Amino acid sequence: MSDERPVFGCHRVPTASGSFRPDEPIMWLSCEAGAGVTRIAVAGEVDLSNAHLLTELVETAVAASAPLVVIDLSEVGFFGAYGTNALVLAQRMLARQGRRLILHRPSPVVRRVLDVTGTLTAFEVVDRPALPAVDDRWARPVVPTRSGS
Template sequence: MWLSCELSRDSSRVTVAGEVDLSNAHQLAEFLEDVVAAKAPLVVVDLSAVTFFGAYGTDALLRAHRQLTERGRRLTLRHLSPVVRRVLDVTGTLAGFEVIERTSVRVAGRGAARRVIPAHTGS
């Protein structure tokens, strides 16, 4: 699993990639606790590059959501990978999250921006 974070005064953006399972979900939970402590009013978690997502990952997200809600702040999940969407749906927790699937940022004179998925070539 790889974790990264971009912090600003208005929001924190966390990117999660790889496998989130029993062996490392505690690291995600601790990482999110640190992000909650940063006090941005909005925390966005990008899950587009997650390839495996277990119940402990769900627990980490639920815990962060609860901590932020108790403080009057928001957690938003962004670009759920099919694996994450399935786990959250099967566990009945998907409906409890605010989910953003598309980027709709306007670029001057060009209409809406869209997400680009890079093609991986070589070995």
């Protein structure tokens, strides 16, 4: 992803000193819809305040006809339980239509949360830099590894 992030609103929030600072977005989403693959990229923090946006974007992707939806999670720095819920909902929406969801390069934080919640093995995970074509079947469920806390 590029370093330039779109600014959706310029809010000012108070600081401890009483001055105001610009409120920076904590999550960025992008979507590229093609005939065979819809790619969604997520960066920043996925938490209670914004996980619904990821769900809504996946719902929009489901409305497109691409048989494969890839969610790139490589730039996620925080991933809460609501993020897990958003991915499980996405998986269910796509599975009902006989379509595939691939989690592309989940960051260590995302991988850890999915592992701890027991949901990692429910997803196809691709850690390779290149994404598969629609008909490629080399994506597979990942068996979690036990690494220290």
